[in-house]
Each structure stands twice: as C-alpha cells, then as structure tokens.
Amino acid sequence: MSAGPGFPPLTLLYAPGDRPEVVGKALRSGADVVLVDLEDAVAPDRKDYARAATAERLSEHPPVPVHVRVNALDSPWADADLAALPALPGLSGLRLPKVTSPSDVVQVARRAARGAGGAVPLYALLETALGVERAYTIASAHPALRGIALGEADLRADLGVREDAGLDWSRARVVVAARAAALPPPAQSIYPDTRDLEGLAASCAHGRTLGFLGRAAIHPRQLPVIERAYAPTTEEISWAEEVLKAAAREPGALALPDGRFVDTAVVREAHTTLSLARRRR
Structure with missing residues (x-):
C-alpha cells in the first residue's frame, strides 16, 4: 500500500544489497518502501558487488520507492557508495547509518546533490548515545534531511541496555526532536524476531503510544502486523x-x-x- 499525501510510509522492508533476488521479492512484498542495505547486512568482501547490483537495479524506476542504507561515513566503502548512487533515477532516498553530528548530514547533502533538483532525500539513523544526545541539531541540519530514526541494536550495545524499556527515553527523545524540526514522526526500528508476531504487535502498540508512525521490517511476514498496528481502530x-x-x-x-x-x-x-x-x- 502506498503512503498517503503528507504521511511517511508505514511499512519499510530491509533487503540485503548483495541478494538481488531478495530485493526483487521485497519490491513485490507490498511494503511502502524497500530499504536496500549495503551496510550491516553485507559482508566486507561483498560490498563492491552489493553496490554494483544495487546500481543496476536502480538504473530504472522500481515499482515502489527504494532507499539505500549506505555504509557509515567513516568506513572504507562510503566514498564509493556516495559516488555511485545519488544520480541513479530509481533512488528515492539515502539512509545514513551511525550519524553523530549535523556535519555528517551536511557533508552527504553536498555530495548527493542532483544539480538544480537539490540533494537526494536523506534519512539519519541515530545509533549511539552521542547521536541521540544531538538528535535535534541533526534533525535540523539541512533541508535535504527528511527524517530521523533510531538504530536500536547498535544503540542498545552502546548504552549497555538489557531491558527493552531501557530505550524508551531515547525513543521519546527522537520523536520530540523530529517534531521540533518539523519532520514526520519517526518509524520504529526493526523487531529482530521474525517469528514472534505477537511480540511485534505489542511492540508496535507501545511504539504508537510513544509517537512513532510505522516501522522497518526484516521479513515480509512482519508487514501486515505493522500495518494493522498503526492503522486507526x-x-x-x-x-x-x-x-x-x-x-x-x-x-x-x-x-x-x-x-x-x-x-x-x-x-x-x-x-x-x-x-x-x-x-x-
């Protein structure tokens, strides 16, 4: 189901960039947006292949919007990602992992410019304590930034949080920062257990009370649960x-x-x- 005017997508489905067949299935899954991952889901020796396969896929317009999560800016692969992707006609957005400062966003916005059309839409993922602490300054860093969200797996490790509720302060901080910067409500981070659909539904219900709208998924079976959780009763x-x-x-x-x-x-x-x-x- 496509996103309505003025609203962010409710369902976003990750697919590894080095698995073109999985990306193809994701494009037919019914997700509002497909997130092609070049970062955590791709092994170092597969990075170049993942980038090339993604560039080939996005040389034409796909049936649904596709965002690409590039490698972190301080990684050996970020420069090649940012050189290859922004000009592709099928790219709808770049997801920037491990953003810790407004300068990260500004740097990518300048490199991802599309001439008179401006920069590719950017989305910052806050995955460290420092990123969360600077949430508003990051959210308001550049007009090309269209959204912020948490990367909860990395954030959990950075904070040493063992219980899920321990992330609620960070979640609320990101929701408030997005609103203060006039950005759409953030989508929730992934729910890692793809078979625990009851747990996913409960987690989505909790996210909705915190002010999130929609969620990223890592398996198509999670999409209907997310859709139902965020649809009005x-x-x-x-x-x-x-x-x-x-x-x-x-x-x-x-x-x-x-x-x-x-x-x-x-x-x-x-x-x-x-x-x-x-x-x-």
Whole structure:
C-alpha cells in the first residue's frame, strides 16, 4: 500500500544489497518502501558487488520507492557508495547509518546533490548515545534531511541496555526532536524476531503510544502486523468522525455529549486519524 499525501510510509522492508533476488521479492512484498542495505547486512568482501547490483537495479524506476542504507561515513566503502548512487533515477532516498553530528548530514547533502533538483532525500539513523544526545541539531541540519530514526541494536550495545524499556527515553527523545524540526514522526526500528508476531504487535502498540508512525521490517511476514498496528481502530475512526461533525456544527472549543472536550488540537488529531484510515481503502 502506498503512503498517503503528507504521511511517511508505514511499512519499510530491509533487503540485503548483495541478494538481488531478495530485493526483487521485497519490491513485490507490498511494503511502502524497500530499504536496500549495503551496510550491516553485507559482508566486507561483498560490498563492491552489493553496490554494483544495487546500481543496476536502480538504473530504472522500481515499482515502489527504494532507499539505500549506505555504509557509515567513516568506513572504507562510503566514498564509493556516495559516488555511485545519488544520480541513479530509481533512488528515492539515502539512509545514513551511525550519524553523530549535523556535519555528517551536511557533508552527504553536498555530495548527493542532483544539480538544480537539490540533494537526494536523506534519512539519519541515530545509533549511539552521542547521536541521540544531538538528535535535534541533526534533525535540523539541512533541508535535504527528511527524517530521523533510531538504530536500536547498535544503540542498545552502546548504552549497555538489557531491558527493552531501557530505550524508551531515547525513543521519546527522537520523536520530540523530529517534531521540533518539523519532520514526520519517526518509524520504529526493526523487531529482530521474525517469528514472534505477537511480540511485534505489542511492540508496535507501545511504539504508537510513544509517537512513532510505522516501522522497518526484516521479513515480509512482519508487514501486515505493522500495518494493522498503526492503522486507526474502528473506535478511533468513529471518534474522529464524531469530532469533525461536532466541529462543523459549532466552530471553536466545545464539549461532546459524553463530556469529552474538543478544541483545535483535537480536531487536528481527528483529521490525522481519518487520513490514516483512508490509506487502507
């Protein structure tokens, strides 16, 4: 399902760049965006092949948007990634791993320029304590930056966090930083157990309460769970419709018959709920 106007994608599916057949399946999976990975999913001796295979794939426009997670800027492969990818017609965005400063974003934006069209859309992944601490300055570093998100596996290791709840402060920090920088709500990081769909659903529900919207996946079976978790419920849709009907009858602050208060912020939330609901139709 394609993303609606004004909203980030709900489902993003990773596929390793050195497995063209897996990338092809990902493009047919129904994910809103396919994330071709040149970084963690690719062994060092396969980096050049992964880049070449990805460049060949993106020499034409794919059926859904494709973002590429390049190698970290301080790695031996980043220069070749940034030289080969930005001009490709099928590239919709670059995912930048292990971003720790605004200068990382600015550096890539300058190198990823497409002439008068500006830079390729960029997305920063914050995977260290330093990256999270600088979340807002990174989020507001350059107009080409279209989103930020956490890389929770690396962040967990950096912080020494053993319980999942130990990442909630960092999650909230990134949600707030994105909003403060006028960026879309972040998508959640991957859920690593591809067979634990109940755990994935519960984790998505928790992410939704924190302000995330959508999630990255590492297996197609996770996509419907993420889609359902972030789609408005029947009760939420009914509430939104009731709010908008009441607001149309009586502009300004008012109370619904059951005592619930409605003001401009509540009306805006109702519009958002119905817009998300229309994505599934």
